[in-house]
Amino acid sequence: MPQVTPYGSWKSPITSDLIVAGSVRLGEIRLDGTDIYWSEGRPTESGRSVVVQYSQGQTIDVTPAPLNVRTRVHEYGGGAYQVADRVVYFSNFADQRLYRQPIGSEPVPLTPEAEFRYADAVVDQPRQRLICIREDHTAGGHEPINTVVAVGLGSQLDAGQILVSGSDFYASPRLSPDGRHLCWLSWNHPNMPWDGTELWVASILADGTLGSAVKIAGGSTESVFQPEWSPDGVLYFVSDRTDWWNLYRWSPSQSEIEPVCPKAAEFGLPQWVFDMTTYGFESAESLICTYMENGVQHLARLHTKTLQLSEIATPYSAIGGLKVAPGYAVFIGGSTTRPSAIVRFDLQTRETQELRRSSHLEIDSGYISVPESIEFPTENGLTAYGFYYAPKNQDYTAPTDERPPLLVKSHGGPTAATSANFSPSIQYWTSRGIAVLDVNYGGSTGYGRTYRERLKRQWGIVDVDDCVNGAKYLVEQGLVDSNRLCIDGGSAGGYTTLAALTFRDVFRAGASYYGVSDLEALARDTHKFESKYLDGLIGQYPEELPIYQQRSPIHHADQLNCPLIFFQGDEDKIVPPNQAEMMVEILRQKGLPVTYVLFTGEQHGFRKAENIKRALDGELYFYARVFGFQLADAIEPLLIENLPA
Structure with a gap:
């Protein structure tokens, strides 16, 4: 018989220790003959990323400690390694050099010690080289230079021969099966790759350089994604020229682009990282x-x-x-x-x-909340989307007159999307009696370009409205407690969190994970990849500075009147710590409950097991103190300044 206990006070088998123990981040699959490779980000090894091989029923680690297979091109990375003929080529995080490692041998550097970063490589075997993206940081404080380069596989260290240059960004260099053509994507400020990219093709000359390049598709208002050559030499790609990211193809023997699967569906993704x-x-x-x-x-x-x-x-x-x-x-x-x-x-x-x-988590279904896909009304007669997770724990039920607290989750990007995929961290909340709404606000990917462009010049408005209206919808349905609504998010989701708490009076508490509080500071201080992103989300900077100030929580802290907890990495180059610290100081001065947790050695997103655990438990502890419910388990306390006894 379930025990009657208030929401938030349920004892759960889904602990933070269980979540981080043995959990890994899976990514970057590669196929080489019959062998399968992938990367594992391991929180228990300080977040180190390892290349793993599966061959003939055996699984082995390829890259030895302390090497960390991760590139910092665009800061977000991706495309950190490639495999061909049982040789792994990879970028090491600490020095950003490329290495060559035959299976069973030690890694050997290919590139010199210099301020270069590499990503998204393809192996050009006949010419004994890698063709990849290079980001050149040798100019110091100036914006780095991105190019497509060829790096030789010989015994001499090679920084790379430039094959393509002149655009602000490049991605997806891909060789045709006969090795005679190279395609690639390029784009320029202020576009992000989901705004507008161009697909180019050039023949490869006898000396390895490229002939005249021809633009196949794309432009400032057309996003091209994942060019890929078929085995018979036809170039396929994804384009959103009809509002939806659909499949197309082009052949060097023909001039017309052919749609191959017209459909009101998304075959593409926002290219936040390489090799998607x-x-x-x-x-x-x-x-x-x-x-x-x-x-x-x-x-x-x-x-x-x-x-x-x-x-x-x-x-x-x-x-x-x-x-x-x-x-x-x-x-x-x-x-x-x-x-x-x-x-x-x-x-x-x-x-x-x-x-x-x-994860090796084996959780009884009696503790798992299965998400419900919901649609709810939002501003201007439009509809927004999300996944609702009701509290679920087979050992407990709540008093009949009580409604659960609700945690609204705002995803990052903001041009990204959440999914209904199993999330242990969401189950952490629901199994303790806290409902969760994971919102795909206007601007999210997966619903066509028109939905994605709802956020154009409307960041801090549309996303906030959708998170607020999602919470209100669940209150109106009688599913959650209107007095215990909270919101969290990381990066861009952290900005939405701070904006919702500052400019709306719906949520009673929140947690910002490396979130943006000062849009002007972000426009000035962030890295190249996103340095003009806000032109499309907010307006041109500095020409439209008043809009930046109008939508920055830091300038309107007088409107903020609820408790907040901040989690931040001290090495974050995308959203530097000062973004959080400015807000923390204002909250201190206002006498509002506030906690600031700074993690040493973390960047944009936490990779170390002890920090992932501390953040998850710390956020729960914060809400328990703010909303006054008793925790079933002992959690290491955090200092909450200005919290009444």
């Missing part, structure tokens, strides 16, 4: 892809001759990092009730083999 993939080739006639339609993700096969799209049933509701080989696909698969895993999926038998799970 949503499709691959089983053969020249069979393309395997993922797409998002009405908030639901699908796996499908596209027959490239008939253009027939056939859905492939899987037990997974979220599929990412898709790589394809003859007869099988490998992806990161997740569901609403199980941690994500590296999955080998047989395309004929439909059998699945989980090679590595992101």
Whole structure:
């Protein structure tokens, strides 16, 4: 018989220790012959990222400690390694040099010690080189220079020969199967890659340099994603020229671009990191892809001759990092009730083999809250979306006259999206009796370009309205307590959190994870990749400075009247610590309850197990003290300044 206990005070088996113990971040799948590789970010090894190989039923670590396979190109990285013929080529985080490591041997550097960063490589075997993106920081305080370069694989250290230059950014250099052509993406300030990119192709000359480049698709208002050559030399790519990211193709022997799967669905993603993939080739006639339609993700096969799209049933509701080989696909698969895993999926038998799970958590279904996809009304007669998680714990029930606290989660980006994929950290809250609403506010990816562009010049308004209206909707449905609404978010989600607490009077507490409080400071201080991002989200800087000040919580702290906790990494180059510290000082002066937790050695997002644990437990402790509910477990206290006894 469940015990009657107030919401927030339920004892849960889903502890922070359990969440971080043995948990890893899975990513960057690579296929090499029959061997499968992926990267693992390990919180228990201070966040170190390791390349792992699965071969003939055996799993081994490839890259030895203390090497950390991670690139800082665009600061967010991605595309940190490549594999060909059982040789791994990777970027090491500490020095940002490229290394070459045959399986079973020690890594050897390819590039010199210099202020260069590398990412998104492809191996050009006939010419014995890597073709990759290079970010040149040798100019010191000036903006780094991004180019496409070739790095030789010989014994001499090679910083790279520039093949393509002149644009602000590059991504996705890809060789045609015959090695005669190279394609790539480029874009320029103030665009982000989901705003507008260009797809280029050039022939490779006898000396390894490129011939005249031809623009195939794209522009300032068309986002091209993931160019990929088919085995028979046709160039496929994803474009949102019809509002939705759909598949197209082009051949060097023809001049026309052909749509191959027109559909009101998203076959693309916002390129926050390098080497994001949503499709691959089983053969020249069979393309395997993922797409998002009405908030639901699908796996499908596209027959490239008939253009027939056939859905492939899987037990997974979220599929990412898709790589394809003859007869099988490998992806990161997740569901609403199980941690994500590296999955080998047989395309004929439909059998699945989980090679590595992101967590060894085995949780009884009686403690798992299954999300409900909801739509709710928001400003201007529009609709917004989210996933609602009701409190769930088989051992407890709440008094009949009580409604649970609600934690609204605002994702980062802001041009990103949340999914219904199993999240141990969300279950941490729901199993303790706290409801969660994970919001895909206007501006999120997955609902077409028009929905994504709701945030154009409206950041701090549309996202805040949608988070507020989502909470109000659940209150009106009688599902949550209107007096115990709180909100959290990281990075851009941290800004939405701070803006919602400052400019609206709905939430009673919040947590900002490396969030933005001063938009002007962000425009001045952030890194190259995002240095003009706010032009589209807010307005041109400094020409439209009054708008920046109008929407910056730091300038309107007189309107902020609720408790706040801040979590920050001291090495964050994207949102520096001063963004949090300015707000903390104002809250101190106002006499509002405030806590500031600064983690040493962390950047933009926390990777160390002890810090992930501290942040999760610390946020719960903060809300318990603010809302006055008793915790079932002892948690190391945090100093909450200005909190009445």
